[in-house]
Amino acid sequence: MNSVWLLIREVKYFTNFNNRMYQFLLFFQPFMFLTIFYFLKQVRGDIQSDKFVVASALISMWSYVLYSSGSSLISQKWSDTLKLLIAAPVSLFKIILSKTISNSVIALISMILSFVYAKFIFHFSIGVEDYSLFFLTVLVLVFSLSVAGLILAIVFVAFQNAFDFQNLILMPMILICGVLIPVDHLPLALRFISYLIPMTWSIKAVHESLLLSPNMYTSLIIAVLVSLVYLAASYFIVKRIENIIRQKGNLGAI
Amino acid sequence: MLLYKYGFTNINYKAIYSFQSVKLFILFRLIDPIIHYLFYAALVSSVIGSEFIKFVVIGNIAFYTFQTMSINFLNMFRMERRFGTLELSIASPTSTLLIILRKAIVPFLDSTFVFAAGLVIGHFLFGLEMPLMKTGTLFVLMVITLFSMMSFSMIFAAVSLLVENPNLYLNIVLAVTQILCGANFSVHFLPGPLESIARMLPLTNSIEALRGIFGLESYAIAPLLMKEFSIGIGYLLISLILIAFMERAARRNGALFKSV
Numbered sequence: 001m002n003s004v005w006l007l008i009r010e011v012k013y014f015t016n017f018n019n020r021m022y023q024f025l026l027f028f029q030p031f032m033f034l035t036i037f038y039f040l041k042q043v044r045g046d047i048q049s050d051k052f053v054v055a056s057a058l059i060s061m062w063s064y065v066l067y068s069s070g071s072s073l074i075s076q077k078w079s080d081t082l083k084l085l086i087a088a089p090v091s092l093f094k095i096i097l098s099k100t101i102s103n104s105v106i107a108l109i110s111m112i113l114s115f116v117y118a119k120f121i122f123h124f125s126i127g128v129e130d131y132s133l134f135f136l137t138v139l140v141l142v143f144s145l146s147v148a149g150l151i152l153a154i155v156f157v158a159f160q161n162a163f164d165f166q167n168l169i170l171m172p173m174i175l176i177c178g179v180l181i182p183v184d185h186l187p188l189a190l191r192f193i194s195y196l197i198p199m200t201w202s203i204k205a206v207h208e209s210l211l212l213s214p215n216m217y218t219s220l221i222i223a224v225l226v227s228l229v230y231l232a233a234s235y236f237i238v239k240r241i242e243n244i245i246r247q248k249g250n251l252g253a254i
Numbered sequence: 255m256l257l258y259k260y261g262f263t264n265i266n267y268k269a270i271y272s273f274q275s276v277k278l279f280i281l282f283r284l285i286d287p288i289i290h291y292l293f294y295a296a297l298v299s300s301v302i303g304s305e306f307i308k309f310v311v312i313g314n315i316a317f318y319t320f321q322t323m324s325i326n327f328l329n330m331f332r333m334e335r336r337f338g339t340l341e342l343s344i345a346s347p348t349s350t351l352l353i354i355l356r357k358a359i360v361p362f363l364d365s366t367f368v369f370a371a372g373l374v375i376g377h378f379l380f381g382l383e384m385p386l387m388k389t390g391t392l393f394v395l396m397v398i399t400l401f402s403m404m405s406f407s408m409i410f411a412a413v414s415l416l417v418e419n420p421n422l423y424l425n426i427v428l429a430v431t432q433i434l435c436g437a438n439f440s441v442h443f444l445p446g447p448l449e450s451i452a453r454m455l456p457l458t459n460s461i462e463a464l465r466g467i468f469g470l471e472s473y474a475i476a477p478l479l480m481k482e483f484s485i486g487i488g489y490l491l492i493s494l495i496l497i498a499f500m501e502r503a504a505r506r507n508g509a510l511f512k513s514v
Contacts, residue, residue, distance in 0.1 A: 039433075040301045167286065168281065
């Protein structure tokens with residue numbers, strides 16, 4: 001029940017209009033990318049827009065998860081509330097996980113808005129043949145994004161000045177995960193890295209669900225499995241961080 | 255003595271410029287632009303085809319330079335405000351404009367590097383053929399473009415003092431500029447009123463001239479450069495008026511924008 005309340009409070013906090021930066025990522029960024037797609041479509045009219053509506057949504061979702069989940073733990077450190085979380089009767093892992101899940105759920109607003117903007121402002125055709133399958137792949141995507149957010153939260157708190165490097169992670173991940181260009185078109189070494197990233201598989205499944213490709217189920221299963229591996233690894237790392245903080249009374253190297 | 259030895263601009267650079275190590279400079283002035291160009295090249299080639307990559311990379315080299323200039327200016331004003339030295343600059347007997355221009359040398363040099371490095375990156379990564387016969391025109395274009403960007407950035411940074419969230423303001427201005435200035439597609443595709451606005455922005459004419467120099471579009475380059483220069487002069491005049499107004503208001507109220 002606590003987790004549910006935490007989730008609701010996180011959603012209320014991040015969708016609060018006082019968080020102007022997050023409003024930009026959620027509401028304005030998908031509009032910006034769709035505008036670029038719209039005018040590129042004027043250059044060549046025969047392009048399929050559904051793939052790019054989804055791409056615009058994925059770019060905004062990933063941006064939001066990167067900035068919000070990445071800062072979820074370090075912002076607690078800055079506001080001096082991390083020690084309260086450590087002292088809380090709930091495990092740190094559960095707290096971070098609920099934050100990253102809520103961030104991924106909120107990121108869905110970008111996807112919904114992308115579809116709304118695409119349909120009613122830009123009049124793009126959205127060729128989702130089977131909404132239930134599409135929704136299933138989006139659910140797995142939310143799970144993968146939550147796990148990625150969890151990893152980001154750990155990485156950001158472990159490195160000083162990690163915020164300076166946020167922008168350096170943003171675009172390469174979009175390029176490597178197959179949002180714009182299929183992973184199979186990347187060089188071999190990049191393809192290898194790409195397939196180790198949990199979102200790659202779920203993004204692949206989302207694209208495949210648009211085409212009703214039978215490979216979609218394989219991609220979905222791999223996406224869940226890869227995400228679970230990272231989830232387990234994150235669990236042990238967060239436990240270790242928690243133990244270090246409890247033993248030393250400070251964040252040490254973190 | 256200290257000012258004589260190290261120079262006002264150098265002291266200002268040490269005080270508020272973000273990238274003071276070689277590692278950070280390489281990361282943010284070479285790697286980050288490469289990622290930016292790759293991203294938009296991938297985006298455009300996936301939407302309309304790889305034959306448009308050079309067209310888009312050229313546009314984004316100019317846009318990234320503008321982004322560098324405007325972020326530098328905004329940060330300069332923001333840091334000055336945070337450390338309380340903006341009021342001191344205004345209160346000093348030296349002209350505020352002169353102070354700003356001396357400080358502007360850092361963003362100007364930084365953006366010049368980004369622009370030149372962008373063209374080199376474009377050549378090696380995306381096959382942009384350097385127009386050796388038009389080196390002089392390219393140099394004139396670079397100077398004019400950086401001048402108009404600087405004039406615009408001065409207004410942009412001054413207005414940022416009025417807004418509650420400079421980061422949001424920065425992102426919106428950059429996003430709108432990216433769409434309107436034709437970095438990724440020709441401004442001819444914009445609806446009439448939007449194209450008129452685009453023509454008044456500092457980048458639009460330069461990007462077209464740049465594409466003309468690199469033979470990607472057939473434009474008369476001289477008129478475009480003249481337009482860009484006029485736009486730069488226009489923004490400079492507006493920024494002078496704005497700075498004079500800020501200075502007078504600050505002296506009268508004894509503070510800069512008390513409500514912020």
